[in-house]
Amino acid sequence: RTAVALGCEHGAWVHVDGAFGLWAAAAPGRAHLVEGAELADSWSCDGHKWLNVPYDCGFAICAHPDVHVAAMNYAASYLTGSGGPVPMPGDLVPESSRRARGFAVWAALRELGAEGMAELVERCCRLAARFAEGLAARGLEIANEVVLNQVLVGFGSDDRTDAVIAAVQRDGTCWMGGTTWRGRRYMRIAVSNAATTEADVDRSVEAVVRAVALI
The missing domain is CATH 3.40.640.10 (Type I PLP-dependent aspartate aminotransferase-like (Major domain))
Known part of the structure; x- marks a missing residue:
């Protein structure tokens, strides 16, 4: 139930x-x-x-x-x-x-239609999975099962995670926020922009990896 x-x-x-x-x-x-x-x-x-x-x-x-x-x-x-x-x-x-x-x-829904809305959701979910796969391949912790458009990334201690988030924000390639889940701090990635591409995801993964190297 x-x-x-x-x-x-x-x-x-x-x-x-x-x-x-x-x-x-x-x-x-x-x-x-x-x-x-x-x-x-x-x-x-x-x-x-x-x-x-x-x-x-x-x-x-x-x-x-x-x-x-x-x-x-x-x-x-x-x-x-x-x-x-x-x-x-x-x-x-x-x-x-x-x-x-x-x-x-109304205008957005009228333009997208049912098929367009479904494709937007599916594409963002695929890009979230690409984020998780790219970051995991670099040895980073993916804390959640990526079933929608949300990815939680851990970097060890809470303080280190917050420091990496701050470094990513300073870098300017992308913007990631932080969240607390099950008592731990994580970087939270949410893919929802209709204009986001696979290349954007790959550049963002590299930005996170650069930030990790600075901390």
Whole structure:
């Protein structure tokens, strides 16, 4: 059983934080990774990462519209339609004023289509695997099983890992951040840019190796 199914069995509100991961559902070869997510009460997902739209584009999807509206609307008397029987846009989000984020998301999805979105996900996953293979071939630790677009790289101690990350950032060839997973520090590589190529990955691997040699 999945964690989602277990939570549903016990009557919990189950939320899936699908920042990157929910996009796996767009690629037939990766969809099994999010199996069971459809049982959740709510999802959140970023558009600004894998979809490459402006930074603050994101999604909140709730299976219970009445609960969603009750949590978000503030029924101000001077706002026509607020809190009425048919939800207005302002009943569903915390902002009353905002730019048309939905247009950029729609345009990206319209341009890519289902096949294009699947290929984008698959290509980024292949590039992540290339990162892991290239770094492992240089004797570096790959801490996770690379099943999507995320790679965790270790360099021994936490301090050394953070020093390597800082050196890579100074180098400027690519940008890698750090993360803590299971009590240890790792370099976190996330491949999501639609323009990233195999050559970019190979140059980035060399940049990491150069940084390691400096520490």
